[in-house]
Amino acid sequence: MNEERYQILMTEYLSGEITPEHEAELKAYLEQNEEGKSELFELKILNDQLGHIEVPEPSEQMSANFYTMLEEHKQAEQNTLKLSTRLKSWWDSLNYRRLAYNLAYGLVGILIGGLGMYWLQDTATKGDKNLVISKKNEEQWADVKKQLARLEAANKEVMLTLIKEKSASERLRAVNLTSNLSDVDNRIIEALLTTLNTDSNVNVRLTTVEALSQFTKHPKVRTGLIKAIAKQDSPLVQIALVDIMIDLQEKRSVNALKELLKKQDLNEAVKGKVEQGIQVLM
Amino acid sequence: MKSRNLKRFNKYLQCTLLALLLTGWGVQAQKVIDVPLSEPGKRGKLRMGITYGSIKVIGYDGKTVKVSSDASTRSSGGSSGGMRRIPNTSMRMTITEESNYVKISTSSHKRTKYVVQVPRKFDIKISTVNSGTLEIENIEGEIEASNVNGSIYGKNISGSVLANTVNGRIVLKFAKVKSNTPMSFRGFNGKIDVTLPKKTKANLKIRSDQGQIYSDFDMKIEDKPVVEEKKGSRRRIIVDKWVMAKINGGGPTLTFKNYNGSVYIRKGD
Numbered sequence A: 001m002n003e004e005r006y007q008i009l010m011t012e013y014l015s016g017e018i019t020p021e022h023e024a025e026l027k028a029y030l031e032q033n034e035e036g037k038s039e040l041f042e043l044k045i046l047n048d049q050l051g052h053i054e055v056p057e058p059s060e061q062m063s064a065n066f067y068t069m070l071e072e073h074k075q076a077e078q079n080t081l082k083l084s085t086r087l088k089s090w091w092d093s094l095n096y097r098r099l100a101y102n103l104a105y106g107l108v109g110i111l112i113g114g115l116g117m118y119w120l121q122d123t124a125t126k127g128d129k130n131l132v133i134s135k136k137n138e139e140q141w142a143d144v145k146k147q148l149a150r151l152e153a154a155n156k157e158v159m160l161t162l163i164k165e166k167s168a169s170e171r172l173r174a175v176n177l178t179s180n181l182s183d184v185d186n187r188i189i190e191a192l193l194t195t196l197n198t199d200s201n202v203n204v205r206l207t208t209v210e211a212l213s214q215f216t217k218h219p220k221v222r223t224g225l226i227k228a229i230a231k232q233d234s235p236l237v238q239i240a241l242v243d244i245m246i247d248l249q250e251k252r253s254v255n256a257l258k259e260l261l262k263k264q265d266l267n268e269a270v271k272g273k274v275e276q277g278i279q280v281l282m
Numbered sequence B: 001m002k003s004r005n006l007k008r009f010n011k012y013l014q015c016t017l018l019a020l021l022l023t024g025w026g027v028q029a030q031k032v033i034d035v036p037l038s039e040p041g042k043r044g045k046l047r048m049g050i051t052y053g054s055i056k057v058i059g060y061d062g063k064t065v066k067v068s069s070d071a072s073t074r075s076s077g078g079s080s081g082g083m084r085r086i087p088n089t090s091m092r093m094t095i096t097e098e099s100n101y102v103k104i105s106t107s108s109h110k111r112t113k114y115v116v117q118v119p120r121k122f123d124i125k126i127s128t129v130n131s132g133t134l135e136i137e138n139i140e141g142e143i144e145a146s147n148v149n150g151s152i153y154g155k156n157i158s159g160s161v162l163a164n165t166v167n168g169r170i171v172l173k174f175a176k177v178k179s180n181t182p183m184s185f186r187g188f189n190g191k192i193d194v195t196l197p198k199k200t201k202a203n204l205k206i207r208s209d210q211g212q213i214y215s216d217f218d219m220k221i222e223d224k225p226v227v228e229e230k231k232g233s234r235r236r237i238i239v240d241k242w243v244m245a246k247i248n249g250g251g252p253t254l255t256f257k258n259y260n261g262s263v264y265i266r267k268g269d
Helices: A003-014 A020-031 A036-050 A060-075 A080-125 A132-164 A170-182 A184-198 A202-213 A219-231 A235-248 A251-262 A267-279 B001-010
Strands: B015-022 B030-036 B044-049 B052-060 B062-070 B089-099 B101-106 B113-121 B124-129 B134-137 B140-146 B153-164 B168-177 B183-186 B192-196 B201-207 B213-215 B219-221 B228-230 B232-239 B242-247 B253-258 B263-267
Touching: A003 A020, A060 B228, A080 B052, A132 A170, A132 A184, A170 A184, A170 B140, A170 B153, A184 A219, A202 A219, A202 B052, A202 B183, A202 B253, A219 A251, A219 A267, A219 B062, A235 A267, A251 A267, A251 B192, A251 B253, B030 B089, B044 B113, B062 B089, B062 B253, B089 B140, B101 B113, B134 B140, B168 B183, B192 B253, B201 B213, B201 B263, B219 B232, B253 B263
Parallel strands: B044 B101, B044 B124, B052 B113, B052 B134, B124 B140, B134 B153, B140 B153, B153 B168, B153 B183, B168 B192, B183 B253, B192 B263, B201 B253, B213 B263
Antiparallel strands: B015 B089, B030 B062, B062 B113, B089 B101, B201 B242, B219 B242, B228 B232
């Protein structure tokens, strides 16, 4: 099989649009080629991660707002007060769009980068056949890394903006965004912990518990989760926190759990879970 | 000029309505309180949280919010010694309205059923804790429903829902879902049963610790790579407990999480 053919089959496979005949052909080729196999695996992971990234689009309401604004602008130009507030919201929505574009831009970067990486590996296996090309690839690879970093940064900004939204589903969207982050910085951890302890919606708080559980290598996240046990009144959130403590084998949480057991009107389901947790962790 | 006036008008319209329902001897407790909106015809929001009893929110083709309650639904059992039960429906309820945001609170500890009629285009945030169900019908908007010892039912919903309960079911039927908006359904002991329009584009994230998952949607289930962590000679293999699937090519994330109950995701019209 020549390189070009192989590339086409890979792309088809990754996009999930491969025909059974082509898949058999690709499999046969990979059978004899270990490197190709791991490469495909890596690309598959990358591809799957790309699939997870939600690109926020301006909501219907937003464009509706824009058009009403435009209409009103035509009709009532003398009305400066209203116009300025309208303009502000229009500007906000523009910013929002720009973040969406940033994300989309980053995505394109990754796609190019993915191909670049593949190309790089390809030539590397062929030895130093063509130095110029491999150098070019190195540059491309550096570019990919830059794009990835940019994408993550954009993702974080979107998240930090959305998490302050009034609408619960927008806040949920913000927390969902963190599942695409490879790592989090202090600002994100702070934002997530604040949401965990103060958000008025239980679904948002539960999603936050799950989001934080990805980043427990940060000591701040761990202590934040332990501290949250005493602050939660929702049985579902209490249960989710106990589950995480068991998962993490976090013995420092035992005191907090014992305190929780003393709470009056503690939900029966929670009580059982907490007792189980203490037993496992002691 | 018009809008400046409107703004000032709004300020005065931050009216607070205090409704004191005191129904006396033998009078049926079916008084309806009519709450006018300061911006009739525009989208509004209802927020109501109680500790005992049920809330039913129904969207209708009107421009005001109508609140009624019925505390006389339970009979008092057999120990009345031949005496007749006199409906004791006194309770206190506070309703406030400010730029279409209607808040209802009550100090009642009775198992009351509240019925709130709102214009269809309304965002709803309701919660209860004990002895009650939450019901939502004919609403176009963002819905937040939180229960503890009871179920959540929704019919003819257009919009998005975030729902959670511990000891109860979550049964929701969507007429339409808001595009590109994440949703979340979380239970513990009851089933989660959600009917989505058949064309819904979504990434489903599903997990039930003890229950099953059922669906008649064509799902593209994603096989996730198993994560391996090496720590010295110790190897830790993590298999994710979530099922990830795409319907109709994928879209916003819809999360279904249950512990002891099953999850049903049905294909609607």
